[in-house]
Amino acid sequence: MRDEGRKIMKSWRRSRPFWGGLFIVAAGLELLSIPLALQALPVAVMFGTVGAGYLIALVLIIAGALVWLQPGQRVFLGLIAVLLSLASFVCSNLGGFLLGMILGLLGGMLAVAWTPISRPAGRLDTVTVRSVLAAARAFASRVSVPRWSTAIAVGRRWRRLVVPMRRARIEADRVPADRSSLAKLREPAE
Known part of the structure; x- marks a missing residue:
């Protein structure tokens, strides 16, 4: 008792x-x-x-x-x-x-x-490698992309479009060589 x-x-x-x-x-x-x-x-x-x-x-x-x-x-x-x-x-x-x-x-x-002892089995704050891999497999099985080849091709096309735009923006932002502070330092003082 x-x-x-x-x-x-x-x-x-x-x-x-x-x-x-x-x-x-x-x-x-x-x-x-x-x-x-x-x-x-x-x-x-x-x-x-x-x-x-x-x-x-x-x-x-x-x-x-x-x-x-x-x-x-x-x-x-x-x-x-x-x-x-x-x-x-x-x-x-x-x-x-x-x-x-x-x-x-x-x-x-x-x-x-304090939190109660009983916790639900599928908690969102508990992430393991096994659960991430299972979620990736489930996602891949639902996506109708044959062997991801289409997704890879779309990614390559996107890269071909984005990279030249970035280069053009970087070149447009550059300061001409004669106006930069480094060029001013190289000039002989009069």
Whole structure:
């Protein structure tokens, strides 16, 4: 029974950005623990920035829990966590003495970067030599060019048309020899 519970927990953790959510929740708890330890609730009523620190911490905790419960929203929630962690630097004791801010940034980045385990078989970003050769063979079988001889002939004709035009353009762009700066250097100074 115990091993079965571990397998279920492991599969649950792998099916969502678990570590990103954990770091986001830890950042929120850390940001919330410092003002609560200082018993700053009366001050929070009087000053808005301490209240903003409470709000940032609570939203981070909620965002971390939502990253676990709704993995499809991980990018949005991760960006919210990153932005709130940066805002905590100003509003909540230098981001919970930098620890809460760093945990929130790390958790937000992990949540944004997480991808599900199951990937489609024909992904476009996975290119191998074998897949390129198979695609070339499939393309060659669909093209109605007998042994590529027509395509090669068209390419040769195109080259015959383009190369003389390039030469003519290069010759037209040349500066006459008597007007070039090199010719001026060769002239004797008077």
